[in-house]
Amino acid sequence: MHAQVARNSFLSTLAQVQGVIEAKRTIPILSHLLLEAKGNTITLSGTDLDVSMQTSLFGEVKQEGAVAISGKKLYEIVRELPDAPIDLRWEEGQNVQIVCAKSSFRLKGITPEEFPALPHIPEGAGITIAAETLRTMIPKTLFAVSTDQTRPTLTGALLQAAEGELSMVATDGHRLSLVKAPIHAAKAGGAIEAIIPRKALAELGKMLKEETGDVRLVPLDHQIAFLLNGSRLITRLIEGQFPNYEQVLPSPSGPGALLRREDLLGALRRASTISGDRATPTVLELKADRLLISCKNIDLGEAKEELSMEYRGPETTVGFSVRYLLDFLGVVDETEVSMHIHDPLSPALFEPKKGEGFSCVIMPMRI
Amino acid sequence: MHAQVARNSFLSTLAQVQGVIEAKRTIPILSHLLLEAKGNTITLSGTDLDVSMQTSLFGEVKQEGAVAISGKKLYEIVRELPDAPIDLRWEEGQNVQIVCAKSSFRLKGITPEEFPALPHIPEGAGITIAAETLRTMIPKTLFAVSTDQTRPTLTGALLQAAEGELSMVATDGHRLSLVKAPIHAAKAGGAIEAIIPRKALAELGKMLKEETGDVRLVPLDHQIAFLLNGSRLITRLIEGQFPNYEQVLPSPSGPGALLRREDLLGALRRASTISGDRATPTVLELKADRLLISCKNIDLGEAKEELSMEYRGPETTVGFSVRYLLDFLGVVDETEVSMHIHDPLSPALFEPKKGEGFSCVIMPMRI
Numbered sequence: 001m002h003a004q005v006a007r008n009s010f011l012s013t014l015a016q017v018q019g020v021i022e023a024k025r026t027i028p029i030l031s032h033l034l035l036e037a038k039g040n041t042i043t044l045s046g047t048d049l050d051v052s053m054q055t056s057l058f059g060e061v062k063q064e065g066a067v068a069i070s071g072k073k074l075y076e077i078v079r080e081l082p083d084a085p086i087d088l089r090w091e092e093g094q095n096v097q098i099v100c101a102k103s104s105f106r107l108k109g110i111t112p113e114e115f116p117a118l119p120h121i122p123e124g125a126g127i128t129i130a131a132e133t134l135r136t137m138i139p140k141t142l143f144a145v146s147t148d149q150t151r152p153t154l155t156g157a158l159l160q161a162a163e164g165e166l167s168m169v170a171t172d173g174h175r176l177s178l179v180k181a182p183i184h185a186a187k188a189g190g191a192i193e194a195i196i197p198r199k200a201l202a203e204l205g206k207m208l209k210e211e212t213g214d215v216r217l218v219p220l221d222h223q224i225a226f227l228l229n230g231s232r233l234i235t236r237l238i239e240g241q242f243p244n245y246e247q248v249l250p251s252p253s254g255p256g257a258l259l260r261r262e263d264l265l266g267a268l269r270r271a272s273t274i275s276g277d278r279a280t281p282t283v284l285e286l287k288a289d290r291l292l293i294s295c296k297n298i299d300l301g302e303a304k305e306e307l308s309m310e311y312r313g314p315e316t317t318v319g320f321s322v323r324y325l326l327d328f329l330g331v332v333d334e335t336e337v338s339m340h341i342h343d344p345l346s347p348a349l350f351e352p353k354k355g356e357g358f359s360c361v362i363m364p365m366r367i
Numbered sequence: 368m369h370a371q372v373a374r375n376s377f378l379s380t381l382a383q384v385q386g387v388i389e390a391k392r393t394i395p396i397l398s399h400l401l402l403e404a405k406g407n408t409i410t411l412s413g414t415d416l417d418v419s420m421q422t423s424l425f426g427e428v429k430q431e432g433a434v435a436i437s438g439k440k441l442y443e444i445v446r447e448l449p450d451a452p453i454d455l456r457w458e459e460g461q462n463v464q465i466v467c468a469k470s471s472f473r474l475k476g477i478t479p480e481e482f483p484a485l486p487h488i489p490e491g492a493g494i495t496i497a498a499e500t501l502r503t504m505i506p507k508t509l510f511a512v513s514t515d516q517t518r519p520t521l522t523g524a525l526l527q528a529a530e531g532e533l534s535m536v537a538t539d540g541h542r543l544s545l546v547k548a549p550i551h552a553a554k555a556g557g558a559i560e561a562i563i564p565r566k567a568l569a570e571l572g573k574m575l576k577e578e579t580g581d582v583r584l585v586p587l588d589h590q591i592a593f594l595l596n597g598s599r600l601i602t603r604l605i606e607g608q609f610p611n612y613e614q615v616l617p618s619p620s621g622p623g624a625l626l627r628r629e630d631l632l633g634a635l636r637r638a639s640t641i642s643g644d645r646a647t648p649t650v651l652e653l654k655a656d657r658l659l660i661s662c663k664n665i666d667l668g669e670a671k672e673e674l675s676m677e678y679r680g681p682e683t684t685v686g687f688s689v690r691y692l693l694d695f696l697g698v699v700d701e702t703e704v705s706m707h708i709h710d711p712l713s714p715a716l717f718e719p720k721k722g723e724g725f726s727c728v729i730m731p732m733r734i
Contacts, residue, residue, distance in 0.1 A: 076640040077637060077641075077670075080633060080636045081637065095669070096668075103634070103671070103673075104670070104671045104672075105637075105641065105670050105671070106668040107668040108667065266447060267470070270447040270472075273440060273443040274440075274444075274472065300440060300474065300475065301473040301474040301475055302472065302473040303444075303472050303473075304471045305469060305470050305471075306469040307469070
């Protein structure tokens with residue numbers, strides 16, 4: 001293999017693949033990237049066997065071929081190189097040679113045959129969604145994905161695409177986050193229902209970052225592929241039945257309480273300095289036109305906050321884990337949020353005022 | 368105690384004292400700050416028994432008094448408060464009450480008698496130095512302070528003030544950093560020689576940050592105080608004899624090798640991706656008009672760099688720990704550096720081209 005690439009494009013391509021590869025090096029090849037030079041393209045692939053990422057850039061290929069090379073080291077080196085052409089060369093049995101301006105490096109290479117094969121993705125299959133639509137949905141569900149490995153179906157977000165609508169939902173049993181968006185029915189090529197693991201979601205979010213255009217979703221055997229502008233992310237799906245979330249969604253009765261997002265965020269952040277961990281509930285007292293927030297911690301002390309709000313429902317008092325409220329507020333783009341609290345024991349519904357197709361259900365804590 | 372302070376000034380005062388107080392809470396009072404309200408001033412004190420910091424701000428004192436309060440919690444709360452007056456109130460046997468706009472907090476208070484007494488600092492004693500002079504010297508020595516507790520005298524920097532000159536020097540046995548600056552003899556009130564512990568140096572650097580004006584150094588019994596604009600840092604001194612560093616300083620014979628700082632920094636950063644840890648030497652090969660840098664690591668591979676430089680001395684090859692070279696270059700303000708290498712086993716001298724009174728001696732590694 002022998003090829004030349006521009007340093008800046010190579011660096012951003014390398015950065016994209018870093019998140020996928022194994023940091024632990026338990027299986028050495030998984031800490032490596034596969035570099036393939038073919039035609040006028042250099043393709044980089046990384047995988048941890050669950051999530052794989054492939055991306056490519058333009059390069060001047062002098063001799064076609066492929067080699068696997070330590071992903072972290074290559075990234076560290078290229079990051080420090082000046083913006084000049086980088087020459088990459090490898091011959092079987094030798095080290096990979098990297099030359100840029102007056103710098104040259106030799107890194108151990110592994111023959112490409114040892115690198116795990118990535119699945120074939122059929123041309124034109126799957127459905128097409130605006131990258132921006134999918135990108136904004138990821139942070140709105142990622143925070144609610146469970147980290148509890150004893151309930152594997154909750155360690156990912158359920159993605160559903162059917163009948164002109166895309167939805168994503170995640171829950172950890174204490175809170176649930178659901179986001180929906182319309183998609184062009186014309187572009188839809190069949191329904192998709194898949195539980196995407198947390199790591200794949202996070203890497204997908206990075207892949208879609210700042211990208212315009214369309215992303216294509218292709219269901220594969222126990223896997224799904226996301227394709228965008230020459231980059232592709234393929235992930236194993238989580239097997240099993242995602243809980244029937246529709247039945248826990250409370251229906252918003254009446255207008256609910258209306259608050260300025262920033263005011264509520266500030267008050268809850270201050271309360272969180274006292275609540276410390278999740279075991280201490282933060283108490284919301286809904287009065288006509290105002291919200292009282294309080295939190296007591298026997299080790300530390302006590303916090304009290306008062307906010308004005310638009311509210312015409314009955315007075316009620318309910319406790320929450322402040323972390324869950326902050327997580328929701330942290331991903332709202334609007335300036336106002338609505339809050340539907342029925343009683344101190346029923347799930348409460350939080351939404352941006354204008355909806356945005358985004359709903360967050362949070363279970364109260366006993367106070 | 369009852370007083371009002373402005374939120375922004377209170378926050379920056381709190382931030383200053385944070386670094387000194389105990390994070391571990393082995394002795395609870397050391398994780399607390401002492402708040403004292405007297406006249407029209409609020410004074411904050413924190414200590415870990417080795418290093419103490421005291422700073423004050425203007426406040427409207429309604430009832431004089433003092434109380435100790437958790438430093439970390441108070442800082443976290445004030446950081447989240449809006450910019451409005453903060454009301455602080457405490458009565459013996461009760462919690463400290465903190466009220467700001469529509470937020471109110473109660474935190475446990477400890478009676479001021481339990482807070483360790485800070486030493487008295489005699490008025491007008493000690494010597495006076497421009498804050499800027501001392502500030503620029505700290506980072507130039509801090510990096511060379513040893514972390515090896517088996518050689519306690521090296522775990523601080525030696526500060527010497529005498530005969531119109533201030534010097535600071537630190538060494539860990541492998542490298543030594545020395546910085547000197549002239550001081551106004553008229554302002555000097557006696558000589559000082561003190562080994563300042565690492566933590567005190569770091570906190571002093573923060574205290575002097577962005578400050579103009581003069582800092583007063585007052586030697587106390589086994590301690591030294593630094594006073595600036597109502598803030599004071601007092602530290603225990605390290606006992607013992609600092610090594611006689613003058614004798615290890617090589618004399619710069621001839622003009623040495625002259626390099627652009629940024630070029631050398633870039634080349635060494637790239638080499639450091641291969642060298643990994645300190646055990647692998649980075650090899651500098653001095654040729655007429657150019658420097659070759661190389662590094663081999665049997666696990667990873669090899670790096671080679673070439674730089675142009677001004678050099679008329681004999682050709683020589685010498686190995687260094689790349690980390691030591693990077694540490695030196697990281698605190699140089701000038702665009703060019705000089706390098707005096709006598710032979711592969713003798714200490715080498717690194718300086719900014721124009722001197723700045725700053726010298727770094729680095730022991731070579733065997734190659």
